[in-house]
Amino acid sequence: MSAGPGTLTRPLAARIAxxxxxxxxxxxxxxxxxxxxxxxxxxxxxxxRGETHYTDRAGVPALRKLASARLQRQFGxxxxxxxxxxxxxxxxxxxxxxxxxxxAGAVVCPDPALRSELVGVCTLIGAPLLAAPPxxxxxxxxxxxxxxxxxxDTLIGLAAAQPGTYVVLDLSAAPFDEAPGVHPALRPGLAxxxxxxxxxxxxxxxxxxxxxxxxxxxxKLRGFxxxxxxxxxxxxxxxxxxxxNTHEARG
Amino acid sequence: xxxxxxxALNNANIPEEVRAVAGDPNRLRFAMIELAAQxxxxxxxxxxxxDLATPPHIVAAAEHAMRAQMxxxxxxxxxxxxxxxxxxxxxxxxxxxxxxxxVIITTGGQEAVYLIMxxxxxxxxxxxxxxxxxxxxDDAILGAGGRIVLVPTDHDDAFNLRAEAVEAAxxxxxxxxxxxxxxxxxxxxxxxxRLRQIAEVAIRHNLLVISDEIYEKFTYDGWQHFSxxxxxxxxxxxxxxxxxxxxxxxxxxxxGYVAAPEDVIGAMARVKALxxxxxxxxxxxxxxxxxTGxxxxxxxxxxxxxxxxxxxxxxxxxxxLDYSDPRGAFFLWTNxxxxxxxxxxxxxxxxxxxxxxxxxxxxxxxxxxxYLRISVLQPTDQLREAVARMKPIVERYRx
Numbered sequence: 001m002s003a004g005p006g007t008l009t010r011p012l013a014a015r016i017a018x019x020x021x022x023x024x025x026x027x028x029x030x031x032x033x034x035x036x037x038x039x040x041x042x043x044x045x046x047x048x049r050g051e052t053h054y055t056d057r058a059g060v061p062a063l064r065k066l067a068s069a070r071l072q073r074q075f076g077x078x079x080x081x082x083x084x085x086x087x088x089x090x091x092x093x094x095x096x097x098x099x100x101x102x103x104a105g106a107v108v109c110p111d112p113a114l115r116s117e118l119v120g121v122c123t124l125i126g127a128p129l130l131a132a133p134p135x136x137x138x139x140x141x142x143x144x145x146x147x148x149x150x151x152x153d154t155l156i157g158l159a160a161a162q163p164g165t166y167v168v169l170d171l172s173a174a175p176f177d178e179a180p181g182v183h184p185a186l187r188p189g190l191a192x193x194x195x196x197x198x199x200x201x202x203x204x205x206x207x208x209x210x211x212x213x214x215x216x217x218x219x220k221l222r223g224f225x226x227x228x229x230x231x232x233x234x235x236x237x238x239x240x241x242x243x244x245n246t247h248e249a250r251g
Numbered sequence: 252x253x254x255x256x257x258x259a260l261n262n263a264n265i266p267e268e269v270r271a272v273a274g275d276p277n278r279l280r281f282a283m284i285e286l287a288a289q290x291x292x293x294x295x296x297x298x299x300x301x302d303l304a305t306p307p308h309i310v311a312a313a314e315h316a317m318r319a320q321m322x323x324x325x326x327x328x329x330x331x332x333x334x335x336x337x338x339x340x341x342x343x344x345x346x347x348x349x350x351x352x353x354v355i356i357t358t359g360g361q362e363a364v365y366l367i368m369x370x371x372x373x374x375x376x377x378x379x380x381x382x383x384x385x386x387x388x389d390d391a392i393l394g395a396g397g398r399i400v401l402v403p404t405d406h407d408d409a410f411n412l413r414a415e416a417v418e419a420a421x422x423x424x425x426x427x428x429x430x431x432x433x434x435x436x437x438x439x440x441x442x443x444x445r446l447r448q449i450a451e452v453a454i455r456h457n458l459l460v461i462s463d464e465i466y467e468k469f470t471y472d473g474w475q476h477f478s479x480x481x482x483x484x485x486x487x488x489x490x491x492x493x494x495x496x497x498x499x500x501x502x503x504x505x506x507g508y509v510a511a512p513e514d515v516i517g518a519m520a521r522v523k524a525l526x527x528x529x530x531x532x533x534x535x536x537x538x539x540x541x542x543t544g545x546x547x548x549x550x551x552x553x554x555x556x557x558x559x560x561x562x563x564x565x566x567x568x569x570x571x572l573d574y575s576d577p578r579g580a581f582f583l584w585t586n587x588x589x590x591x592x593x594x595x596x597x598x599x600x601x602x603x604x605x606x607x608x609x610x611x612x613x614x615x616x617x618x619x620x621x622y623l624r625i626s627v628l629q630p631t632d633q634l635r636e637a638v639a640r641m642k643p644i645v646e647r648y649r650x
Contacts (some may be wrong), residue, residue: 010425018453019518019521019522020521020525021521022327022520022521022524035317035322040317040318043317043533044314044317047305047310047313047314048310049643050304051503052305052310052500052501052502052503053300053301053302053502053503054298054300054502054503057281072450073413087527088358088505088527088531089527089528091524091525091526091527091528092527092528095525095526095527120524120525121525124369126527126559130603140273154530166291180645199485205322205323205354206322206323206325206529206531206532206533207322207532207533208358208527208528208529208530208531216372223278224390226367227277227282227361227387227390227391227394228361228362228365228526229358229359229361229362229525229527230359230361231503231505232505233503233504233505233530233531233533233534234503234504234505234506235313235503235531235533235534236531236533236534
């Protein structure tokens with residue numbers, strides 16, 4: 001911007017320089033899997049019956065129930081559908097979760113691949129991102145796990161022992177039909193301090209459907225999502241219903 | 252307009268779920284929506300969600316995109332063809348000197364507001380916001396560490412924005428002025444004459460201007476929409492926000508756009524990569540069909556809203572309720588102060604006893620306990636029914 005005596009350009013230039021560059025993974029992808037005929041039919045049917053308005057801000061109830069059922073079937077974890085919020089992709093689920101949970105303290109993310117995906121968000125919200133718990137008294141506010149971390153009982157035990165620490169289990173990169181370990185929410189003391197993030201980044205990458213489930217922060221998470229995007233794209237949610245219904249039918 | 256003192260909010264007349272959020276405008280709106288959802292046979296005149304269907308040619312474009320497997324993720328800033336068409340539209344219709352590089356496609360207009368504030372506002376910066384306001388802006392401004400400074404507008408001026416009021420609110424920390432025209436909630440318009448005066452203030456004080464023009468297609472009685480970004484000296488300091496939700500009845504598709512200098516767009520894109528990623532591909536293909544297709548549906552929507560607006564105006568007059576001149580958008584900003592009842596209480600009584608959902612003025616700022624925002628987004632038979640239900644309640648409770 002070149003307006004005025006230069007007072008606009010300096011703050012803006014500095015702010016732009018501080019923002020992380022757009023991750024390469026977020027650029028256009030031409031190798032997304034084809035969308036199945038049944039999903040296309042379900043999405044078309046939704047459009048034809050007029051599903052083009054705002055949905056419930058937390059998401060289409062049918063999708064939230066399916067997400068709840070999925071969590072129950074995969075891990076034996078019970079999260080009421082009312083504590084599940086459908087998001088515009090896993091990106092929004094991550095952003096909303098970290099933005100709300102990180103009132104102070106650091107994010108600890110042991111998985112290097114996942115950690116690299118969180119660098120941008122943590123930079124934007126000003127939260128330290130660490131590979132291991134801090135040793136000098138700094139607070140581990142969020143323990144951010146991938147399925148590869150589910151065997152690390154020490155780390156999860158540490159989170160359980162710290163009353164102000166939340167655990168986030170990010171399932172977005174996990175194989176869709178597997179139950180890869182014991183969910184942290186089943187650990188005594190962690191049920192209300194665990195958020196599960198999941199989505200259909202593989203099945204519906206361009207449709208932008210994810211969700212976040214659980215914890216005593218569910219209302220605040222939903223409130224911030226609503227403030228950010230009001231609701232998730234309606235037709236995408238109905239496509240997601242078809243996918244999760246199909247998986248449920250397979251058992 | 253006759254003034255009379257309003258009684259204070261009588262907490263005994265409202266339930267706990269409303270009382271608990273009465274001081275929080277965003278939560279108050281959602282509490283009212285949730286209460287209405289639990290009732291049967293409710294006429295919803297609250298939310299700004301058009302009841303009309305997305306036009307068939309737009310739905311057809313989405314279905315084509317799905318069948319042709321054109322649903323892979325798009326670039327963060329949006330489908331290139333859509334950005335180019337948005338730029339053409341803004342140049343042609345709004346006089347903005349922009350190209351595709353000045354445009355970003357967002358996941359709805361709400362995200363656009365958030366991205367703008369994240370890209371532009373530093374902690375402690377002040378943003379001037381006309382009062383009353385759609386308080387969803389608050390989250391975005393406060394989330395960036397900014398401060399909201401209200402600029403008064405008033406009924407006798409049809410809630411037009413005055414340059415002298417803007418200038419009086421400026422401090423050394425003022426970074427930006429937010430303009431919403433046509434306005435939610437007042438249905439007012441900031442006229443070209445006033446925008447020219449405001450532009451002079453913005454240039455003189457080196458301010459950014461954020462112009463939310465999402466209701467631009469809906470102006471009435473000869474009033475015209477005007478984009479401040481088209482004025483000399485304003486291109487480099489104006490961020491114009493618009494979308495597809497209102498003009499094309501596409502609220503559920505979640506696709507909007509912003510036009511701004513390229514470095515601002517670049518900053519917004521970097522934030523967007525972290526907040527939601529690209530807007531849904533199906534929605535962007537649908538939006539492309541909307542912006543390149545016939546404008547007949549939008550003109551039909553306009554005619555429908557105009558008729559409904561007129562019907563409601565007559566209905567409110569028959570109840571003895573005044574309203575600000577509804578020059579644009581699809582609301583009636585109704586002065587309920589003549590009843591003597593606090594708007595939060597009156598809105599609740601209308602919902603509880605009449606099953607008519609209307610938002611109290613307090614959902615748009617603390618100063619508006621004598622106002623209601625009524626939307627025209629229901630068929631005419633429902634609007635007639637709503638008026639018939641409201642009238643005896645207003646009469647019964649008038650103090």
